[in-house]
Amino acid sequence: xxxxxxxxxxxxxxxxxxxxxxxxxxxxxxxxxxxxxxxxxxxxxxxxxxxxxxxxxxxxxxxxxxxxxxxxxxxxxxxxxxxxxxxxxxxxxxxxxxxxxxxxxxxxxxxxxxxxxxxxxxxxxxxxxxxxxxxxxxxxxxxxxxxxxxxxxxxxxxxxxxxxxxxxxxxxxxxxxxxxxxxxxxxxxxxxxxxxxxxxxxxxxxxxxxxxxxxxxxxxxxxxxxxxxxxxxxxxxxxxxxxxxxxxxxxxxxxxxxxxxxxxxxxxxxxxxxxxxxxxxxxxxxxxxxxxxxxxxxxxxxxxxxxxxxxxxxxxxxxxxxxxxxxxxxxxxxxx
Numbered sequence: 504x505x506x507x508x509x510x511x512x513x514x515x516x517x518x519x520x521x522x523x524x525x526x527x528x529x530x531x532x533x534x535x536x537x538x539x540x541x542x543x544x545x546x547x548x549x550x551x552x553x554x555x556x557x558x559x560x561x562x563x564x565x566x567x568x569x570x571x572x573x574x575x576x577x578x579x580x581x582x583x584x585x586x587x588x589x590x591x592x593x594x595x596x597x598x599x600x601x602x603x604x605x606x607x608x609x610x611x612x613x614x615x616x617x618x619x620x621x622x623x624x625x626x627x628x629x630x631x632x633x634x635x636x637x638x639x640x641x642x643x644x645x646x647x648x649x650x651x652x653x654x655x656x657x658x659x660x661x662x663x664x665x666x667x668x669x670x671x672x673x674x675x676x677x678x679x680x681x682x683x684x685x686x687x688x689x690x691x692x693x694x695x696x697x698x699x700x701x702x703x704x705x706x707x708x709x710x711x712x713x714x715x716x717x718x719x720x721x722x723x724x725x726x727x728x729x730x731x732x733x734x735x736x737x738x739x740x741x742x743x744x745x746x747x748x749x750x751x752x753x754x755x756x757x758x759x760x761x762x763x764x765x766x767x768x769x770x771x772x773x774x775x776x777x778x779x780x781x782x783x784x785x786x787x788x789x790x791x792x793x794x795x796x797x798x799x800x801x802x803x804x805x806x807x808x809x810x811x812x813x814x815x816x817x818x819x820x821x822x823x824x825x826x827x828x829x830x831x832x833x834x835x836x837x838x839x
Contacts, residue, residue, distance in 0.1 A: 504528075504573035504666065509566070509587060511538055513550035513639035514604060515578030520643055521672050522576075523560055530561040530568040534579075539564045554643040569594040574602060574666055576633075577620065580779045581607030584616050588623035595628050600659040602631045602652070602666075606687040607781045608788035613795070615684040629659035632680050633667075634687040635738035636746035638753075642672065649673040651738045653683040675738065682730030686721060686739040689789055690747050691755045691782030692806050693717035697748035698759020699809070699816045709820075713802065714748050720800040724789070727796040755782040768810045786810050801826065 504527045508519040511533040519531040533539035539562050542548060546556045561568070569575050569591055579587045584605050595601070601624060609619050620630045635650030642648050648671065654660040655678055664674040677683060693714060700709050721744075722735035734740055747753045758780045761771035772780050790807045793800040805823060808814035 506574050507569045507572045508576040510578035516548040517639040517643035536564050551643045567594050574600050576602045578604045581605050585619050588620045597627045600629050602663050604633045608688045613788045613791045629656040631659050631663045632683050634683050636742040645671045651675045651677050653677040653680040679731045679734045682725050682734030683739040685725035688785045689721045690744040692786045694747040694755035695759040695782040698756040699763035702760040702763020717802050724798045727798045754778050
């Protein structure tokens, strides 16, 4: 099959390599000529050091590369999904699935990214979401990885599964696109908090409690928005949460470590070289979604206070620990 990947960051490049390894003729689109020229000259993405780009990978800045493709992967940062999808629409053949691999929630609208893509692309191209515990640095090197592709259109989900499936990259399918997207976006918020715990010198007990109760919050909001609670026990839920909260590959965790050590959110982002820290934006959107849905999310609310209001993460942690006692399964029984 002929495929195109729109977005030549670490994740887009890793997925383009996975497609190429599966025998698919693949084009990798860059936003700027400078990005594309660097890839052509070095035959390596600076964000994936040591991973060679084969000569067979087409490198381009022309969005018309999406024409005549059996599938198109949209791999831009979350803030660029709407604008890129709008430009991409004119080049897509009718019926071509768009596999969305960006993670986050749109800042101004609080829409999930598949909703953003669908608004811009219309009904002619099914949107599939790919998510799960998958660092680009490892996928690019062929480290065994498992993810999930979600779409209400089963044929489109199966096509995406077949496109990527290999002995190194195992793909599961799901109809729960909302649940997969909620898990993908909000695990970044919890990863920021996990990093804060590390930066403050907390132990394994603290991080385990944070991750577990964070997952409860994610699932609570997801179910309120129509997701299936089982999704959050899967790859896009607990799986992605584990890998993002525990690995130094995670920009969100690294930013959180710096914040826990006393830096402001902006100082932490700047120290990471201006890299996109999706959890920063997702915290604000998640807070809005939770308020709109009437869902209690104390960890997410605390993250918002630290990131946007300059609260001391130590004081937020103390307040969370001092909350009134309750039954652990109470929230699971009501999901509100």
